[in-house]
Amino acid sequence: MTKHNAAQAGTEHDQQQQAFRLLVTGGGTGGHTYPALTTIRTLQARLADQGRTVEVLWVGNAAGLEARVTADQGIPFQAVATGKIRRARNPLKMLSRANLTDMARVPLGVVQARSAVARFRPDVVLATGGYVAVPVGVAARVCGRPLVIHEQTLRLGLANRVLAQVAARVAVSSESTLPLLSAATRKRAVATGNPVRAEVLTGDADRAVKALGVQGFDRALPTVYVTGGAQGARQINELVSSILPWLLERANVVHQCGTAAVEGQRECAAGLPADLAARYLPVDFIGAELPDVFALADVIISRSGAGTIAEVTALGMAAVFIPLASSAGGEQAHNARHLAEQGAAAALLGADVTAADLQDAVAPLLADPQRRHAMADLARAQGRPDAADRLVDVVLDAARERR
Numbered sequence: 001m002t003k004h005n006a007a008q009a010g011t012e013h014d015q016q017q018q019a020f021r022l023l024v025t026g027g028g029t030g031g032h033t034y035p036a037l038t039t040i041r042t043l044q045a046r047l048a049d050q051g052r053t054v055e056v057l058w059v060g061n062a063a064g065l066e067a068r069v070t071a072d073q074g075i076p077f078q079a080v081a082t083g084k085i086r087r088a089r090n091p092l093k094m095l096s097r098a099n100l101t102d103m104a105r106v107p108l109g110v111v112q113a114r115s116a117v118a119r120f121r122p123d124v125v126l127a128t129g130g131y132v133a134v135p136v137g138v139a140a141r142v143c144g145r146p147l148v149i150h151e152q153t154l155r156l157g158l159a160n161r162v163l164a165q166v167a168a169r170v171a172v173s174s175e176s177t178l179p180l181l182s183a184a185t186r187k188r189a190v191a192t193g194n195p196v197r198a199e200v201l202t203g204d205a206d207r208a209v210k211a212l213g214v215q216g217f218d219r220a221l222p223t224v225y226v227t228g229g230a231q232g233a234r235q236i237n238e239l240v241s242s243i244l245p246w247l248l249e250r251a252n253v254v255h256q257c258g259t260a261a262v263e264g265q266r267e268c269a270a271g272l273p274a275d276l277a278a279r280y281l282p283v284d285f286i287g288a289e290l291p292d293v294f295a296l297a298d299v300i301i302s303r304s305g306a307g308t309i310a311e312v313t314a315l316g317m318a319a320v321f322i323p324l325a326s327s328a329g330g331e332q333a334h335n336a337r338h339l340a341e342q343g344a345a346a347a348l349l350g351a352d353v354t355a356a357d358l359q360d361a362v363a364p365l366l367a368d369p370q371r372r373h374a375m376a377d378l379a380r381a382q383g384r385p386d387a388a389d390r391l392v393d394v395v396l397d398a399a400r401e402r403r
């Protein structure tokens with residue numbers, strides 16, 4: 001080997017040994033937080049196979065779910081100031097005190113984000129949506145670092161619409177998003193799917209029974225998992241409460257109802273006959289047990305946020321979706337309707353869904369295992385369990401192009 005070749009081989013070796021630096025931003029809700037977390041874990045596993053490590057910095061909102069998740073996962077986290085702009089039909093209402101206070105925080109967030117990006121010198125900045133992503137994505141552009149954005153929902157959210165203008169790559173969760181993008185954005189877009197946490201796919205039903213302490217569940221009956229998203233959903237809580245005795249005659253129920261509602265749901269169960277009450281578990285939030293709860297459940301009753309949809313389709317589960325009626329652009333309703341059209345879920349749309357509607361949708365799934373298996377198979381056909389791998393490809397491509 002010549003001196004020159006040896007030096008070149010040495011440089012390549014050094015590059016291989018150097019840590020890949022990924023700055024992540026995004027959060028607020030689970031829908032933005034978990035895809036980013038999954039992508040970090042998948043990138044770490046991919047590069048570990050090549051003998052490389054990944055250094056991560058997550059820049060987010062101290063009050064968002066990302067702060068809690070990064071603390072749990074031991075991921076370095078830096079908070080920046082953010083402002084949430086509340087939309088209103090009347091433009092004057094946009095100038096509410098809350099909006100004005102929040103807007104005043106935006107310049108501070110931009111300064112903090114810029115110094116975080118400049119100091120960390122990331123190979124790539126990955127933004128997964130939420131207000132906090134805007135200043136960080138803009139800072140990536142200012143500092144000349146490639147920005148990859150990922151959108152979970154069919155239509156780009158507000159933050160991603162802004163950042164799509166400056167992103168090197170725009171990863172989306174569904175092919176049907178591509179025609180909705182401008183021609184300029186479409187050139188940089190790729191449909192990866194929406195990453196699902198790997199552990200979600202490997203739950204264990206028996207472990208759920210132990211971890212949740214629900215020995216009173218009758219395992220001869222199906223189990224229903226009710227969830228309103230990380231904060232619970234009042235509409236779903238009320239609907240389920242009004243059919244609770246009927247439901248518990250036919251099923252065990254794990255009801256994730258949010259912190260504000262859990263006490264009330266416990267009281268509701270206290271009035272039930274003991275054998276029915278033993279089959280009901282209200283919980284505020286499901287953390288590490290989530291994969292096991294999915295494994296235990298035969299049917300899910302849920303909001304149709306993009307994260308939950310990705311999980312339910314990756315797993316293949318029978319589902320009754322009750323979308324949030326006011327979600328921006330009717331995006332949750334679209335998600336639910338799309339699956340219902342394929343026979344992959346039941347969808348109860350609109351703000352005036354009744355308890356009878358819910359009962360009618362759930363009854364056949366509880367009564368007939370074949371029916372729920374058929375629905376689960378159709379749901380699985382819509383799933384993209386390889387989404388995290390595809391998004392990691394996009395991140396690595398963006399880093400390579402920069403060199």
Ligand SMILES: CC(=O)N[C@H]1[C@@H](OP(=O)(O)OP(=O)(O)OC[C@H]2O[C@@H](n3ccc(=O)[nH]c3=O)[C@H](O)[C@@H]2O)O[C@H](CO)[C@@H](O)[C@@H]1O
Pocket residue numbers: 029030031032034129152153227228229230231256284285286287290303304305306307308309311324327328331332
């Ligand atoms: C009110 C609102 O703005 N909702 C939006 C928000 O959904 P939001 O984040 O509320 O809901 P998603 O379904 O997207 O994600 C919820 C995530 O939290 C997990 N989970 C939930 C409950 C629990 O106890 N434990 C737990 O881990 C779910 O399994 C899922 O992974 O972002 C989504 C993705 O951009 C959008 O599609 C939704 O329209």
